[in-house]
Amino acid sequence: MPEQRVVDADYLLLEAPRERKFITGAQAMAEAVKRANVDIAIAYPITPQSEVMHLVGDIWAQGYLKDYYRAEEEYGAMSAIAGAVRGGARAFSATSGPGLLRGLEAIASWPGHRIPAVLGVLTRVVNAPLSIQPDNVEISYLLNCGMVVLHAENQQDVFDFTLASFIISEKVDVYIPIAVCTEGFFVTHAKGYVNMTPEDMKLPPRDPYKAPVPPTDCEIPPARIQRDAPVQKSNFMSYLIHAVWQQEIWASNRRAMKYIYKYLGGPIEVVNPDAEVFVVASGCAAAQGREAVRYAQLEGLNVGLVKVKSICPFPVNEVRQVLSKAKAIIVPEHNIVGWLAKEVKAAIPNSDAVIGGPRVYGGMTLPVELIMEKVYDAFGIKKEKKVVV
């Protein structure tokens, strides 16, 4: 392990030199953790979702993390993350699919407990029937927790989003967890080029006193919330306390947006902003959408792409502005419920322009041709379908 020196977070994220490596998405996430000055990682990695927590175990063995252990199961892992973070540590875990859902009760309590943890979500099918294939329906379960949810398109995004999330989540006006999601297999197991910051530089350590709540919630008054009776139990409590507490979590979620602009270049990326028809996509569907835009341009069709990096907070104003003149909006997704299409429809006034699809799920790939069929429909172009024997 090289000697790592602490550098300013803005320098590391925005200015430090980068070295190009050809690595998997799982390696990209572990490489980001390596540079994030993480105190502890706690794992119950559902197998074989991704190698992330195995790789993080390796870098712990090399000395990059202070502590690492395998919890008894996902609920235990996510609860232990809460304890570690409330005790002042910078903590990381990763999970997916059924593992995510098993830990969800603990995860959903993180924002309310002001837990600035970073969670890798490497998506796979939610049972049943049992499967280990990629499908990102699980992201929809995270969207109402209050946490920030980022969706990475490729290995580079995985590295950048993960590293930046440690800093964004610990901002005093944010201070809620961030889920960095990407597709299992398609991104985690495939290799891509990643420009990475130097291995001998790391983020400053977490300062637990720079916080909107007292740093410990373990045994010491006045900081306890877990062990006190429910806030509404007394006759002299107002139900409003829980309401304003929830409001505070969602206000914090919105405040994260300015840091998403600063460190991730904004919540969306737009290709061909003057297009008539847009593909709006997130995660690796955005990569296929990008390819569809290239196909369309080769055929002289005016198609653009909106890649949504931040699912929560959802960039309502940005999406509304870009899509204000769109004739049709195609939303390809890797799930059956179409959670992104719902978000887009809710954000824009011309929601009938949204074409909810194409959708693939259960581990199916998303061929560009499938998106192109919707593009042709949007332009009123009829193509003959041939049966290939």
Next chain:
Amino acid sequence: MPMEVLPGPAGYIPTPAAFEGVELPAPGKALLHGKIVDEELAMREAAKAMLTRRNPTIFPGPLVLWGWNAGAMEKAKAVLELSMEIPNCRIIPMPDYRPKYPKIDPEAEINPNHPNLTILHNKIEACIFVGVHCHYANLSLRMIRAGTNCFTIALCAEMGHEDAMVSLRDVHAEEIRKFRDVLVQVRNELGIKWEPKMPPENPSLPKEEYQTLSVLDYGEYSYLLIPRRGEHVTETE
């Protein structure tokens, strides 16, 4: 267009200002009624509120009440100096954030789970939050705006608070003294005569007699001081 953050009562469950376009100011700036303004202007409006509205009160939180570092102690001194310059100012502490059972003594303390009880009982129409952790300050500020007509001022050591009528950021002892000077200037401009003096003692808190203090005097906290069965305490602070 961001909403205008005005004294309440705003209603049953008002929308947070952060949902309505109010954003926290950059360093050197402040929030006045939800708008980003120069710090000086915000200080003057805060001073006017504390000088002209009924029962001005300072609510110091744990970050200044407990002398946990030199900065906190200096800040606490500055808060006292500020309170001395506000005519008939009271200090009601927010010593911790735990819900109070069976009921709070609203003359002795304020609590983020039901801050409106203290505000309404004491008919407080202008107040300053200082040294309260941001999360709990935001809860309090929203509940106060919901159910009372109190003009809220947040002297925040971090980035500020959207739901306060006046919110200053990066406030430490030096900035509190600067605010005190602005307040004295505004007081003179308004022609208010006042000789600086300490706020009244908190009426509900008995004087602590350290010679006769027993573990049981710590009430619900006493179990933290009494060693558990089999526990051998070798080190104390």
